[in-house]
Amino acid sequence: MTVRSRFAPSPTGYLHIGGARTALFSWLYARRYGGKFILRIEDTDLERSTPEAVQAILEGMNWLGLNYDEGPFYQTNRFARYQEVAEELVRAGKAYRCYCSKERLEKLREEQLANKQKPKYDGRCRELTEIQTGPSVIRFKNPTQGEVAFEDLVCGRIVVNNAELDDLILVRSDDSPTYNFCVVVDDIDMKITHVIRGTDHINNTPRQINLFNALVAKTPHYIHVPMILGEDGKKLSKRHGSVSVMQYRDEGFLPQAVLNYLVRLGWSHGDQEIFGLAEMIELFDAKNISKSAATFNLSKLLWINQHYLKTLPIEELLKQLSYHIHQQKLDISRGPDFAKVVNVLKDRVKTLSELVSSSRCFYENIVLGGEAAQKNLKPGAIEALTRIKTGFERITDWNEESLHNVLTATAEILDLKMGKVAQPVRIAVTGSLASPPLGITLELIGKERVLQRLEQALLYCQAAAQEV
C-alpha cells in the first residue's frame, strides 16, 4: 500500500506555525514512505474563505519547501460531487432532511446547557416521513447504539459512545456542504491512507468514521498530532499570538531553521536536536510523536536559526539574504564583497535581518552619536586616533595583518592596553560598540572610508574638548 497523506487547511487566514507543523508532519510521513502528499483547500465556508488566504497558504508552503504531489484541490470545485453523495445517503435512509429553524436549535442548545447537558440535536426530524416545505438541511443519521473505536497511531485506542454524538449537518440550507462531510468524501475519493492532523480534530474522528461506514468505505489510519500552545498555554491560533510563517521569514529566520524547530516540537529522535531535511525524512516515525501539547519557544528557534547561520554554505546564505537586503534597502554595490562581510558577521547574529543591519557600516556612511561615541570618543582618545590614522595612511598593502600591526604598535608606544586603543577606532569606523575583529573590519571597510571616518571621529573628539 502506498501512503497517501494530505494537508487540508481552510483558507480563512495565513499559514500559521501550528498549521505549518501539521503540514510538515504530513509531508514527512509521505516522503518517509515514498508516498504522495496531497494539498487540499477546505474552502466550504464561503463566508470566511478568501483567495488571499489561499495565496498566503501556498506562499508559506512554498517558502518552507513543502511541495505536494497532487493538488491543490479546492472543495468549492467539488460541490456537485458532495451533493450527489448527500442525496445518495438520503435515498438510502442514512441521512434525512431537517426543517428545524436556527432559532429552535439555538433555544434547544441553551436549554441543554442550562441543564448541564452536552448540547446535541434532539433528532426531531429524524423519523419524519412526509415531505415538508421551507428551508432545510441534510443531517446524517448517526447510529444511536454502540460505540465507535479507532486506533490512533499517536494516541492509541480511542472509544466514544455513539450516544455522545448527534446527527451532524451534511448540507446547509443554502446547499453548501459542511466540513465533516467533505473531509470524508474527499478522503475516500482521494484515496487518503493516513489522516494526519491536529488533536483538535480528534473529537470529529468518531463521527467521520460513522460516515465512512455509511458510505461503505474503509477508514484511513489516523495520526493526531499534539497542539502547539502559545506562551500563555492556550491553543495557538490566528487570534492568539500565532503568527504567519511568512512573518518568520520577514524577521530573518531561515526555512531550514523553522522546519528544524517545528519537527522537534512534538517529535524526537533520541537526544538529537539538529535535523537536515533528508535526515528528518529518513528518521521520521509516528511512534516518536509525543502525546502532549508543546509550548512555542522563541529563544530555541533563535538558537537553531543561529546554528544554521553558522553552518550553512555561504552561497545558501547569500540566496536567503537577498530578500532582506532588498527589504532593508541596503545598497551593497559600493563596498566590500558581501560574501566576505557575511563571513565575518554570521557568527555574531541570530537572524538574517540582523545580519543585514549589522553590515550597514560596510556600505554606508556612519553617524557618530549616542552613548558609545560620547564615552569613547573623548579628548583623551585624540592622540591614539591621530597616530593610528597616520599609521594607516602609510599602509600600502591594506590588509588585516598590516592594520593589526599598526594597532598593536600604537598601543605599545602609548603604553596602553589594546582595548583602550581599539574601542575608539571601532566606534570611529563602525559607529558601534560591537563589531567583528578590528583588523578584518578595517580591511573590509577599505582605506578611503576608514581614513575619512577617523577624521570624522577626530573632529568629534575635538568638539567634545570644546565643550569641556
Place this chain on the structure above:
RNA sequence: GUCCCCGUCGUCUAGAGGCCUAGGACAUUACCCUUUCACGGUAGCAACACGGGUUCGAAUCCCGUCGGGGACGCCA
C-alpha cells in the same frame, strides 16, 4: 456543564519495571578564551503534579485526586 485527551527541569524532550543519586538541548548563572560583540570551552542551578495500590523493585503498570488542553456551530 458533558465528552475526549494530556501531565518528567522555566521551555522542547530522552526514558517502553531494575541501566535513573532521571540523560540531552534551549534559556539562565559562574568561570575560561578575548581589542569589543559574538562564537567556542568548562562547571553550576533546575523536573518524574499529588495520593493510593500492583511488584522484591515504578518516572515507567492500575485506580483516584488535582491541574492543563481540546471538543461540544447551518466554522474548519
